[in-house]
Amino acid sequence: MSNRKYSKNLVDGPHQAASRSMLRGVGFKTSDFSKPLVGIASTWSKVTPCNMHINELANVVESSIDESGCKGVLFNTITVSDGISMGTQGMKYSLVSREVIADSIETVVGCLGYDGVVAIGGCDKNMPGALIALARLNRPSIFIYGGSIKPSSINTDYVTVCEKVGEFAKGIISEKDLIAIEKVSVKGPGSCGGMYTANTMASAIEALGMSLPGSSSQDATSNEKKLDCENAGSAIKNLLDLDIKPRDIMTKKAFENSIAVTIALGGSTNAVLHLIAMAHSARVQLNLDDFTKIGKTVPVLADIKPFGSHFMSELNAIGGIAPMMKLMLDKKLLHGECLTVTGKTLEENLADIKPYPSEQKIILTPDKPIKESSHLKILYGNLAPEGAVAKITGKEGTQFIGSARVFNSEEEGMNAIISGSIKSGDVVVIRYEGPQGGPGMREMLKPTSAIMGQGLGNDVAFITDGRFSGGTHGFVVGHISPEAELGGPIALIEDGDEIIIDAEKDILNLNISNKEMKKRKNDWKNPNSSPKNGVLSKYKRTVQSASKGAITD
Numbered sequence: 001m002s003n004r005k006y007s008k009n010l011v012d013g014p015h016q017a018a019s020r021s022m023l024r025g026v027g028f029k030t031s032d033f034s035k036p037l038v039g040i041a042s043t044w045s046k047v048t049p050c051n052m053h054i055n056e057l058a059n060v061v062e063s064s065i066d067e068s069g070c071k072g073v074l075f076n077t078i079t080v081s082d083g084i085s086m087g088t089q090g091m092k093y094s095l096v097s098r099e100v101i102a103d104s105i106e107t108v109v110g111c112l113g114y115d116g117v118v119a120i121g122g123c124d125k126n127m128p129g130a131l132i133a134l135a136r137l138n139r140p141s142i143f144i145y146g147g148s149i150k151p152s153s154i155n156t157d158y159v160t161v162c163e164k165v166g167e168f169a170k171g172i173i174s175e176k177d178l179i180a181i182e183k184v185s186v187k188g189p190g191s192c193g194g195m196y197t198a199n200t201m202a203s204a205i206e207a208l209g210m211s212l213p214g215s216s217s218q219d220a221t222s223n224e225k226k227l228d229c230e231n232a233g234s235a236i237k238n239l240l241d242l243d244i245k246p247r248d249i250m251t252k253k254a255f256e257n258s259i260a261v262t263i264a265l266g267g268s269t270n271a272v273l274h275l276i277a278m279a280h281s282a283r284v285q286l287n288l289d290d291f292t293k294i295g296k297t298v299p300v301l302a303d304i305k306p307f308g309s310h311f312m313s314e315l316n317a318i319g320g321i322a323p324m325m326k327l328m329l330d331k332k333l334l335h336g337e338c339l340t341v342t343g344k345t346l347e348e349n350l351a352d353i354k355p356y357p358s359e360q361k362i363i364l365t366p367d368k369p370i371k372e373s374s375h376l377k378i379l380y381g382n383l384a385p386e387g388a389v390a391k392i393t394g395k396e397g398t399q400f401i402g403s404a405r406v407f408n409s410e411e412e413g414m415n416a417i418i419s420g421s422i423k424s425g426d427v428v429v430i431r432y433e434g435p436q437g438g439p440g441m442r443e444m445l446k447p448t449s450a451i452m453g454q455g456l457g458n459d460v461a462f463i464t465d466g467r468f469s470g471g472t473h474g475f476v477v478g479h480i481s482p483e484a485e486l487g488g489p490i491a492l493i494e495d496g497d498e499i500i501i502d503a504e505k506d507i508l509n510l511n512i513s514n515k516e517m518k519k520r521k522n523d524w525k526n527p528n529s530s531p532k533n534g535v536l537s538k539y540k541r542t543v544q545s546a547s548k549g550a551i552t553d
Contacts, residue, residue, distance in 0.1 A: 003115060003240035006139065007037040010113035028071070035071040036240050039114035041105045041133075042074060043126040043146075048081035050123035050198060053189035053220055054146050057229045061118055061144065064233030070240070072233075073114065077104045079126045082443060082469065083158050083192065087414060092440035094125060095467075096539045098277070099552045101129030106136050115139060116236050120229075122146025122190070122220070124197040124470070128274035131205060134246045135281035140239035141246050142232055142341045143210045145202040147220030148312040149190030156185040157193045159306055159471035162445055166453015169418045190220030194305030196470030199312045200267035201274060203321050207261035208278075209249040209340035213349045217320020219313050238343050250282035253335040257346065259294045260333055263374040264324060265302045268470030269389045269478060270443075272376060276549030288378045288387045288547055292506070295374025298333055300393065301364050306473040307393045308370075310362045318356050324363045326353045331366045379477060381509040382517065383463075383489045383499070386481035386547040391468065392503040399504065400461040400475050402427040404497040408484075408527060409433065410442055410466070417450045424459035427499040431490045432528045433466030434483025435550040439531065439540035445469035448476055461501055463508070465490050467546070477501060477508060479546040485528055492520040 011020050011033045020033060040062055044055035058074055065072030078100060085091040109117055116139055119130035127143070134141040151157050161182050168178045191198035202216035212235055218225040239245075255275060262271045272291055279286035301324060304310050315321070328334045329350055336347030356363055364370055370393070377390040392398060405422060406429045407413035413430040416422055428447070435441045444466055451460050452474055461475040465483035468476055482488030489510060493499070498511035510517070531537040542552040 003036045003243070005115055006113040007115050032071040035069060036115040037113065038065050038070045038072050038116040038118060038236055039109050039112070040065070040072050040074045041117060041119040041130060042076050043079045043121045043123070044076060045079050048079065048084065048123060049149060049186055049189050050191040051079050051146060054120050054122055057120055057144065057146060057225065060226060060229035061120065061232045064230050065118070065236060066233070068233035068237040070116070070233070070237055075108050077101050077126070079123050082124050086443060086469070087410065087446035091442040092438045092536060094443065095435070095441045095550060096535055098125040098129040098132070099539065100535070101126050102132035102136070105130060105133035109137050109139070116240050117141040118144060118232050118236055120144045120146060122198065124201065124270065127198070127201040127205060128278055131210060131278045132281045134210070135250055135278060138245045138247050140236060140244060142212065142236055142239070143205050144228060144232060145211060145215045147190050147218050147222065147225045148199055148316065149186070149188060149193050149220060150313045151193050151311045152184045152187060154184060156181055157311070158186055159192070159194060159196070159449065161185050162449035162471065163453040165446070166450035169450060170420070170454045188221060192471065193311040193313060194471060195265050195267055195302060195312065196306065197268040197270040200262060200265065200271050200470055203265055203267065204258040204262050204271055204275060206321065207325065208254050208258040209338055209346060210246065212341060213322060214320055217316045217322065219316055235341060239341060242343055244339065244343060247282050249339050249341065250278070250284065251338065252284050252286070254338045255279050255284055255286050256290070256294060257334050257338060259291055260298045260328065261321065261325060263295055263298045263300060263376060264328060265321065266300045266304060266308065266370070266375055266393065269376060269391045269468050270470060272389050273467065273479065273546060273549055277551050280549055280551050291374070291376055292378045295376060298374060299366055299369030300371040300375050301366065301369050303362055303364065303370060306471050307395060315362050318360050318362065319354070322350060322353045323356045326350045327366060333366070377503045377506055379501070379506050379508040381507045383508045383510045384480045385489070386545060388477050388481065388508050389479040390477040390501070390503055391472065392475065397475070398502070400427070400501045402461055402499060404429050404493050404495055404499050406493050406495050410444060410447060414447045414450065417447050422451070422456065422460055424456065427461040427463060429490065429493050430464040430466060431484035433464055434485055435543040435546055436540050437465060437483050437485030437528055439536050439543065441546065441550060442466050443469040444478070445471055448472045448474055463499065475501065481545045481547040483546070485526065487521065487524055487526070489517065491524055492517060
């Protein structure tokens with residue numbers, strides 16, 4: 001069969017008897033050797049609610065693949081939890097895990113000759129990690145999102161708990177009150193419930209064309225999510241028959257669709273990092289300036305947390321992101337001709353989509369948006385010659401001029417915030433947390449949430465060569481490149497320096513003379529220490545700038 005391009009080399013003919021013998025040992029029947037083999041990359045683990053149910057979904061996918069006339073083979077890869085490791089040294093492994101996941105999926109599929117792949121992910125890094133692998137392998141593939149968690153009975157979630165820590169530090173609530181919120185805010189399986197990184201990336205991947213329609217807009221425990229998995233078998237068989245591969249789908253225009261949908265949803269800054277990395281693996285030229293270009297014409301439409309009022313489950317209940325994409329397509333904000341994993345174009349997939357109920361207030365229209373242009377701002381200046389990524393909705397204002405408070409690690413900055421030493425007008429600078437400097441580019445959700453919890457969200461800015469959780473909101477700028485580890489300008493800031501952040505002119509500047517900047521550069525000595533061995537050491541030696549997606553290949 002023509003759709004057995006890879007597996008035939010593994011199982012056909014008398015010389016492959018030993019290979020077939022091993023496969024019989026895991027349950028293969030004689031008839032299975034003439035079927036296309038489809039690897040099912042499961043990110044199941046019990047380390048996080050995002051992925052605790054993934055194997056249940058994977059089992060449904062395996063059955064659907066077997067029923068389609070292919071043979072499904074289930075295997076696992078790792079996942080880590082950003083939410084659990086946030087604010088600790090363990091968070092250094094988070095972005096690293098994206099590469100481990102990509103490498104491991106590529107390794108298994110490449111080694112074992114699978115003709116197609118279905119990857120199932122439910123957390124921030126295993127989604128882009130899976131897509132990086134699928135693009136590298138370039139075999140017929142589908143990504144399935146594990147689905148979103150529902151908010152608690154008192155309408156709280158994980159990010160609520162983070163912000164309550166700031167309230168506790170200020171004395172607004174007691175420890176008893178804090179623990180009461182902690183106990184109820186995360187219940188059952190699914191990814192964090194706002195437009196944080198997981199839901200952002202799931203939506204971006206659907207817009208890219210690599211998920212079946214609706215996959216990003218289904219709750220983890222819903223019948224719709226089970227149906228998504230049941231449909232995977234016939235869909236992957238169709239892709240195999242038509243020989244449609246990821247790089248046929250993951251084109252420049254498809255990435256432009258992905259960026260546009262991310263902006264419309266008010267998505268996470270992490271999408272910038274991940275989409276650039278995914279594009280690199282798909283051999284597509286995508287850079288920071290593409291986000292600026294698209295952001296000038298695409299409005300923010302979604303009133304979803306962290307800066308909005310609603311949870312993803314509420315959007316799911318009224319139709320998910322598809323009606324919004326139809327609105328965008330009608331306004332020529334999306335490329336309708338892009339191919340998707342259905343074998344049809346995006347425009348064909350959206351043709352019969354019904355509009356949202358007239359009374360809903362979650363998704364606004366392009367004519368009356370929340371913000372007329374993107375909330376994701378790419379800033380340049382003498383502090384960010386290679387660029388930086390800001391998440392500015394306009395609620396915080398569009399310009400901030402303040403006095404630097406400089407810290408050489410997240411822990412130092414967090415201690416200052418919790419102790420109450422950060423004041424109105426300060427610009428918190430946390431450095432040596434970039435891809436190489438961390439190493440691993442930790443997310444700064446705990447310090448930014450502590451700032452919000454102390455009521456300083458509109459009065460304090462925050463800049464870093466690290467990155468932010470999708471749950472972060474406030475006047476924040478991350479991904480500053482070159483990073484401090486490389487002697488970038490962020491390494492040269494001193495306490496009291498004036499910093500200018502202008503999201504209208506897209507500027508990030510340190511208000512000192514070129515002569516003073518040069519002097520500080522000549523005097524600079526790296527205070528950071530490096531890991532001597534292990535995965536962090538290996539990552540540090542291979543990772544590239546955040547402006548290039550922090551890629552390692």
